[in-house]
Amino acid sequence: MTETTQPALTVDALGKKCPIPIIMLAEQINHVPLNAVVAVLADDPAAVTDVPAWCRLKSHRHVGSYELPEGGWAIHVRRNY
Amino acid sequence: MGLVAYFDAASTEPLHPQAREALLAAIDVGWADPARLYNQARRAHLLLEQARTEVAEALGARPDEVSFTSSGTQAVHLGVLGTLQGRRRVGRHLVTSAVEHSSVLHAAALHERDGGTAETVGVDLLGRVDPAVFTEAVARPDTALACLQTANHEVGTLQPVAEVAAACRRNGVPLLVDAAQTAGRMPVPAGWSVLTASAHKWGGPPGVGVLAVRKGTRFRSYLPEDERERKRVPGFENVPGIVAAAAALRAMTAEAAQERSRLSALVDKIRQTVPKVVPDVEVIGDPVERAPHIVTFSCLYVDGEALLTELDKAGFAVSSGSSCTASTLRPSHVLEAMGVLTHGNVRVSLPRGASAAEVDRFLAVLPELVRRIRQDAGVT
Numbered sequence: 001m002t003e004t005t006q007p008a009l010t011v012d013a014l015g016k017k018c019p020i021p022i023i024m025l026a027e028q029i030n031h032v033p034l035n036a037v038v039a040v041l042a043d044d045p046a047a048v049t050d051v052p053a054w055c056r057l058k059s060h061r062h063v064g065s066y067e068l069p070e071g072g073w074a075i076h077v078r079r080n081y
Numbered sequence: 082m083g084l085v086a087y088f089d090a091a092s093t094e095p096l097h098p099q100a101r102e103a104l105l106a107a108i109d110v111g112w113a114d115p116a117r118l119y120n121q122a123r124r125a126h127l128l129l130e131q132a133r134t135e136v137a138e139a140l141g142a143r144p145d146e147v148s149f150t151s152s153g154t155q156a157v158h159l160g161v162l163g164t165l166q167g168r169r170r171v172g173r174h175l176v177t178s179a180v181e182h183s184s185v186l187h188a189a190a191l192h193e194r195d196g197g198t199a200e201t202v203g204v205d206l207l208g209r210v211d212p213a214v215f216t217e218a219v220a221r222p223d224t225a226l227a228c229l230q231t232a233n234h235e236v237g238t239l240q241p242v243a244e245v246a247a248a249c250r251r252n253g254v255p256l257l258v259d260a261a262q263t264a265g266r267m268p269v270p271a272g273w274s275v276l277t278a279s280a281h282k283w284g285g286p287p288g289v290g291v292l293a294v295r296k297g298t299r300f301r302s303y304l305p306e307d308e309r310e311r312k313r314v315p316g317f318e319n320v321p322g323i324v325a326a327a328a329a330l331r332a333m334t335a336e337a338a339q340e341r342s343r344l345s346a347l348v349d350k351i352r353q354t355v356p357k358v359v360p361d362v363e364v365i366g367d368p369v370e371r372a373p374h375i376v377t378f379s380c381l382y383v384d385g386e387a388l389l390t391e392l393d394k395a396g397f398a399v400s401s402g403s404s405c406t407a408s409t410l411r412p413s414h415v416l417e418a419m420g421v422l423t424h425g426n427v428r429v430s431l432p433r434g435a436s437a438a439e440v441d442r443f444l445a446v447l448p449e450l451v452r453r454i455r456q457d458a459g460v461t
Contacts, residue, residue: 017404018404019381019382019458020426022243022381022382023382026460046404046411046423049417049420049423050423050424052420052423053423056420
């Protein structure tokens, strides 16, 4: 179950170019409780690489990236601390 | 700011003074058609063959294995497609790393459109292929060609060419080695079947590439053949450019050992200092097993284009793999394949003669530029 947690918060960065989706994620991850999941919606292809890279650098957990039917991705991040 | 520090040698190295001298002399005496039989033609032919011998020696090839192309990209296109063509009966499978130069990947895409198959072998966080994984890919019985660069053009990481070459030999698969980033700077690793390089990256003029095909490697030009360059490269040879390219390679190779350790120490300094003076930075690529002159880092929350613009204003010519700075909307395929941060990316590549004072000035101005861009973006 842990890997399929419903996001506690959705960050809508559709139409925004990197690094803006990463800046929004960094600002908002502390708004959810520990171990909760934030979903970043983005359609800049750079986000698919940059969100997991941010997780690695900031020691949060990249849960998975899922293609959205309308284009773009939902990239799920678990708050680790 | 009148003074510009040129830190983009991986794109192109400034023309070496000895290449300039050779170019001007060869324009005067080497303009005739080297394939003809009169006095001026014989002189052009002699210059061309002297240059071929010198380039061959510097790259560890025989003169009759070396052909000159109009660019490094053309050398790769002709090398990849010509070797695949020559090996068509064996199979139509091509193996490359995921971080090859776009010229390799574009040739692979054309091969696939022609009905061939291609596999890209992934890389680790440092940008290096795992020789065991590459070997496994090459072992497929219909593999016609494998391609691996000596060093990555964006992050500098050296590839395990010797190990991969041994595996290719065991499997009877030719290996194309793209030495564009290291030719003239480091010795060429042994074991290649096809070698490609680009003169303007070692201080030669633009318009000259090298395609070397080892004796015994099956090769058939993908393009309509003519009699030039052992039927591997069509068209009239750029004799003055080739003469200048050979002069630059001779000069660069002579200074390489010394310049390599000097530039490498400056790169070490950048690699060590940047994370200390700029918060939230990822320095990318292998810190030790790398080309001597290339270092890349990504600054979190920073727009790569904004940073390049600010560095340009401050008198620094650098490049970036961030998507906003490229002609495409996608970030660099190298950074993507490595899984490292693609935004806020800066590649510093030091040309011959880059000074410690210029590097110090770069390290002095960078923190404030990054701080300001972050502040403007509302990052606290």
